Amino acid sequence: MPTCLIVDDSKVIRMVAKKIVVELGFEPVEAADGQQALDACKNSLPDAVLLDWNMPVMDGIQFLIELRKLPGGTAPKVVFCTTENDLGHIQKAIESGADEYIMKPFDSEIVQAKFSQVGLL
């Protein structure tokens, strides 16, 4: 079963996201900030990452930059999932190596659409 790393400092959002990715056939792994996520990736690379932007300790962008430097770190499909919804942020995410971008609020339909766009489904 493919894995999806859910990175968000909100427990509620992680729960919602978890339910959605499970329905899409992914095994969920959770992380509450970028550092936890990076540790998880060093341990085992996921197939997909659903990534929040603003988080304590390490934010989403920094995590993404570090992830892409890991051996094999370009393989996971990274989909930002954040309240930041202006072009500046989106552009920065793409430049930093994001594959797709979801603007919150999100629902299962949007996650499914984005996952299939990047070839995860």
Next chain:
Amino acid sequence: MSPEDFDFVSQLIKKRSGLVLTPEKGYLLESRLLPLARKQGLKSLEELIAILRSRPEEKLLHEVTDAMTTNESFFFRDTRPFDLFRDEVLPKLIESRQAKKRIRIWCAAASTGQEPYSLAMILNEQAAKLAGWQWEIVGTDISTEALTRAQSGMFTQFEVQRGLPIQLLVKYFKKMGDKWEFDPALRAKVKFKEFNLLGEIGALGNYDVIFCRNVLIYFDKETKGAVLAKMAKMLPDDGLLFLGGAETVLGITEQFKPIAGQRGIYAVVK
């Protein structure tokens, strides 16, 4: 709503647009026509229906029909047909239309514009191959309201997240308040017109490809056949038709045949 009223209104709508309303869809009639009745300053749906029966004006009839249309649409709906258009159909058109250097596409149920704008983005992305070419996309629909939205080029955050790859959002859209505006220069290349598929198609001109997606499903077999026959006539010998995922020509007309390996695309039979 009484069964007689339902029959009356559903027949009126079918005659004007082809849309078939089955009795289970009775709630749709009520939920969509009540706001219209209120807007007219009427107290109830019954009052609206009484007017429709006795002294209907064209404008009101049009608004009633418009209110019963389903305008849901997504950018690059179902993905694959648009991939096929870009990778299979367009290269062949570029080859076969070398002499005239002209491509014309008709979106026959353009709704709020996502379909014609998706095609406009595809064509614009091929600008290098289409240098010196003229291309034209015409989007038509029966719904004035949907077309007004299409022409405005404004989409909600929700709409730009359904089917539109993020790279294309960044390239072709600007954020205006809480809406996203489609690139005005590219928007200007897409023409919108009100047009009823039950009407005379001849005046619309000639097209190489017709997108008629997710509208025939609302029609009965006879209406589907009539619309497809008119479309077959207007297409050139190598003309193509794109239908929606749940639509087919099988059992409806012999004037189109499916293309093997390219689901949703039909070749005209002349």
